[in-house]
Amino acid sequence: MTDTALSTRDLVAGYEPDLPIVRGVDFRAGQGELVVLLGPNGAGKSTFVKAIAGLVPVHSGTMALSAADITAVPAHEKIRHGLAFVPQTENIFATLSIHDNLRAAADILPKDRRARRIADLYAMFPDLAARPSLRAGQLSGGQRQMLAVARALIVEPSVLILDEPSAGLSPKIVAEVFARLQAINRAGVTIVLVEQNVKAALAIADRAVILVEGQVRHEGPAAGLADDPIVAELYLGARRREAAP
Amino acid sequence: MTPQVVMDGLITGAMIGLGAIGVTLTYSILRFANFAHGELLSWGAYAALAAAGALGSVSGGLLTPIGPFSFGWALPIAALIAVAFTGGLALLVDALLFGRLRDKRSSIIILVMASFGAALTLRSLLEFIFTSKPAYYTKALQIALPLGGGLRATPDQLLSLGIAAILVLAVHLMLTRTATGRAMRAVSENPQLAGVVGIDVRRVVRTVWLMGAGLAAIAGIFAGLLVQIRPQMGLDLLLPLFAAAILGGIGSVPGAMLAGLIVGLSEALAVQFVGAEWRGAVAFAILVLVLLLRPQGLFARPQ
């Protein structure tokens, strides 16, 4: 078994102290893996990754980055431990230029590395390098997603978490984004992906975890899972329960 | 309309603009109307008064007017002390009150109410310590120098304009070119995302308080120098400050200064045509017009 990059133990989390949305989740992403987190609406997938990022209060349980416990680490320091998070919405600073978006992220690096990392990312994302002083709010949906990912990569994270990066994007752009993520993963970055686009996500993932009503209901290799009846069961089953009066 | 009106308006406007920069920064990052901001001007003015008085009693030479100005070295030194002191005061009030209310996720209304209470407390404290009698930094009178074109201004006034211009430029450069400035703009737009990106939002909040208070202190000192020092001075400027910050567009530093100048000029014009008693209503009129016609202000933060 590969080394663990990111793990949680019995994590309970939620916005309100008396209303846990994540209800005891054990999770593990191995070094270099691409793990996708699936589940019906309201399952708590977003809340789970936000809790890891420090944006949602943790009620109990622990989380670790490699061997280091990061449960109590404040949100703005998670990135210094190598954990980068790309939220689903509002994941770039629309009022800042592309360049300033990247520089804001690079500001936590030591001075000598900043310029080089930004240059590296411009090389990786030539679309962004084309007009760096453009205000980020004027970018298209797909370009924003690229900027958000680029921003997250500046600090050379060991783990990259993305919350529904395909949301609101056309299938062609989704394919581009996912291709990028695959490339980044192959370069050694562990990726945890929350997705509603089951098919596209499973196509690039190593492993999948299915969350229903705040708990893990299934986990295993991604290969073949798309056609596995258990996926339909968990999705449709949950939906059938939702539909029932 | 005499050109002198324009001069007077510009000078008042520059002071309002300086204070409005502080308001626009704190407003855009802390996201509530701080009714106590005016008191930072008053406290800055009084802190400088106290410090200058203390320095003057230590060494009388510090009170001798420098060159063409009406004040001695005691005042600039006292100003630095006052800026630091007012910054500390702002941090203290935030630590005791606003920060705690933010941590409890209190609504905007509670925050504004608390700022109202803090304003009254701070103002009355000044009244208690110094009484409400007007005070002055210096008894030296100033002659207004002709500048050409019918304009006249005292050296003190020109100095205020100059320093205001320098400060606006400095703050603008800081916001656009430095890491701290980027962090402030990021937090102003989206504090959650800023945290995700690695920005320590609490530290940015502290920085904003220091900057806002520092600018307010300087504006207060100039207001005290050019007019007079009273415990009510902050309250009297509060509506113009808010009007200017909103007219300029919350979060825009150049906007705040430009709007401050507009408010100052409008007040001066109003005094010409309607009479000095109505001065206070001008800011209100501007405010209502802005809120009705273009509430995002002149340099709205583009979405």
Next chain:
Amino acid sequence: MSVELIGYAAFFLTMALSFAIICLGLNLQWGQTGLFNVGVAGFVAIGAYVSALMTTPDDPNRFGGFDLPIPIGWLGGSLAAGIVSFLIGALTIRLRADYLAIATFGVAVTVQLAALNLEHVTGGPFGIGFIPRPFAELAGNSLLFSLANLGVLAITVTLLYLALERLVRSPWGRVLRAIREDETAARALGKNATRFRLQAFAIGGGVMGLAGAVQAHFIGFIAPDNYQPMLTFQVWAMLIVGGSGNNRGAILGAVLVWGIWAASAGAISALLPPEQQARAAALQIVMIGVALCAILLLRPRGILGEERMVSRHLGKLARRAAAEPAAPQTDSQGASRAENA
């Protein structure tokens, strides 16, 4: 118990109850509707001045002086304040909470300026004196006079309280509450949220005007200095201490805070020499300001306040606030987002 003490107690209660009327008006605006009025003093002033102008005898230096009976003055005062509230509300009601605060603050400043400068209407800085007082025939017997006035005020407050409670529980009041709790749902049901809010704002303003008129006739003279931000602050303190969103809380808060105010003022004047009185008064305000901030920190819902006013939508508000951009939004969503907390 000495006659003086009863007389003083009657005076104290009468003043406290007049503040209670203001609080009831503010409660309608804030507690029931979530509108943040930081210009209370202005609306009180309008009621006071209009009533005074209607009921004082003719004065050659000044407009007004129609020498009308007192109840007409009260009616006129509250109508005037209500109309002005309606107009101001029409302009500003869609603003988000803090912009509404700034705007209403501006209203109060402007009203005070007008009172100060329109000498031919308002008597300028000296104000208006010789305002007729209820039961003036009893003026000779101070105890009876005080008690009679207290009676008038007690009846007024009681009637007002009953009327407002009725209003709150009426279908109109229920819609108002629905709008406060979840504006989107209320709108989906076809309720024009802005119209209801405006009505509540106007009625609340009218109540404040009534209080101004009542106070004017009780004291006998008014001046612009009576209507400073301090008054607004006092009333807010009363509502917050007593419990916002609650008519009983409004009355309780008024009596309590007025009691504390009067007691501390009394202590100061008793303990300190006359030269120090002004400074001591400032210190009194400092202490009360600190106390108000403490209450906002420790128990923002006050003594009788509803739990829901503060805590129910906090989580939602915090999340929305985290997600929303910094630019102001004048849609009423903005107003309701803030008021829903």
